[in-house]
Amino acid sequence: MTAPLDARLETVLSLIRAGAHADIGSDHAALPLALVRRGHIGRGVIVELNPGPLENARQAVACAGLGDRLEVRQGDGLDPLAPDEVPSVSLTGMGALTMRGILERGAARQVRPDALVVQPNDNAAPLREWALGAGYHLRAERLASGYWTYPVLRFERAEGPDPAYDxxxxxxxxxxxxxxxxxxxxxxxxxxxxxxxxxxxxxxxxxxxxxxxxxxxxxxxxxxxxxxxxxxxxx
Ligand SMILES: C[S@@+](CC[C@H](N)C(=O)[O-])C[C@H]1O[C@@H](n2cnc3c(N)ncnc32)[C@H](O)[C@@H]1O
Structure with a gap:
């Protein structure tokens, strides 16, 4: 039995389609499990920093019987990913500045996925500002209702100024x-x-x-x- 996603993660899911995808800071792993089950991704990597949420993710993947499609790795942000290993990455449920730090450290290691879907719990301005200087354009933005109103953004790598701001x-x-x-x-x-x-x-x-x-x-x-x-x- 699959627990339904809340409106926030449902909105995130709607913006992800990829052969391979990594979800950073997954905890319960509800998003990557739904991505695989609904055919939005072929396979996934789940990254967790902290032991409790790491164990949550491992158990959720094992209970779902999806260990052949979802690999769980412990580590900080994009560190457990090799450059070009996955074309698509999501970060959800953290502060925008934490996410920006993760993306900056990843870019310094040449981990620069083609597509990024982010859902910060606060003002998304630091992520939009980072993207303007990091070679990403905004392709989609949504607001999801929940405990707060959550911004959900999809960025894709692209050359030149982002025409979204024209x-x-x-x-x-x-x-x-x-x-x-x-x-x-x-x-x-x-x-x-x-x-x-x-x-x-x-x-x-x-x-x-x-x-x-x-x-x-x-x-x-x-x-x-x-x-x-x-x-x-x-x-
Ligand atoms: C509030 S939970 C969000 C869980 C899920 N992504 C969601 O949106 O419902 C934030 C998770 O991010 C993890 N986290 C925080 N910083 C991280 C980092 N630098 N690298 C990987 N995971 C991190 C935490 O351990 C925690 O499980």
């Missing part, structure tokens, strides 16, 4: 997602309005919240097709 206010696009801004869903609008409500009382001039608030207003302005207010004149 014509958008840069800070707002990196913070909220260029493809999400273009889509302009009700969920994104709720998220931006929630930021405006949270940041407005904190945004005294010169404080970091003032910059974040200006970014949220720029996003709202773009969503509503109007010019953003000048922060110097906003009350």
């Amino acid at each position: 014509g958008l206010p840069g800070d707002a696009a990196r913070r909220y997602g260029p493809l999400l801004l273009r889509e302009g869903s009700a969920l994104l609008r709720q998220q931006v309005w929630a930021d405006v409500t949270r940041l407005t009382p904190l945004a005294a001039p010169g404080r970091p919240a003032a910059l974040e608030l200006a970014t949220a207003h720029a996003a709202l302005a773009w969503l509503e097709g109007r010019t953003p207010p000048d922060p110097a004149t906003r009350g």
Whole structure:
């Protein structure tokens, strides 16, 4: 019997198709098990750093009888992978800065998969910024509802500037997602309005919240097709 994936991991799964795929920080291994069972990947590598989650992943794979398709390795991030070993990698359920560190250390070892699917538990801006300098373009962005609203992003290796950002206010696009801004869903609008409500009382001039608030207003302005207010004149 297969436990259903929650909306967050279901969204991640929908963005992955590959012959071979590695899931980093798998814990319960629900995602790689579903990827194999539903035919989204042919075979997979599961990487876990910590002993408890490593054991969870080993047991889940053994119980599912999928040890011939899913190999579990202990290690830090992309370290247990050889360069070019897998064309596709996912990281889910960690902070964006932790994920960025994993990707940076991997790139330094020439582990640069063709496709990356990431679902940070917080603001995805550090991952979008990393991708802009690391030779990846955004190919898909989704928001998944759950305990929080989770961003889910698919990057692919590509040359040159990422056209996803063309014509958008840069800070707002990196913070909220260029493809999400273009889509302009009700969920994104709720998220931006929630930021405006949270940041407005904190945004005294010169404080970091003032910059974040200006970014949220720029996003709202773009969503509503109007010019953003000048922060110097906003009350
Ligand atoms: C909150 S769990 C997320 C589990 C699953 N990916 C999900 O989204 O439901 C984060 C997992 O990442 C693992 N982890 C954290 N840092 C890691 C690293 N540098 N390399 C591999 N695994 C890591 C932790 O041990 C933990 O099992």
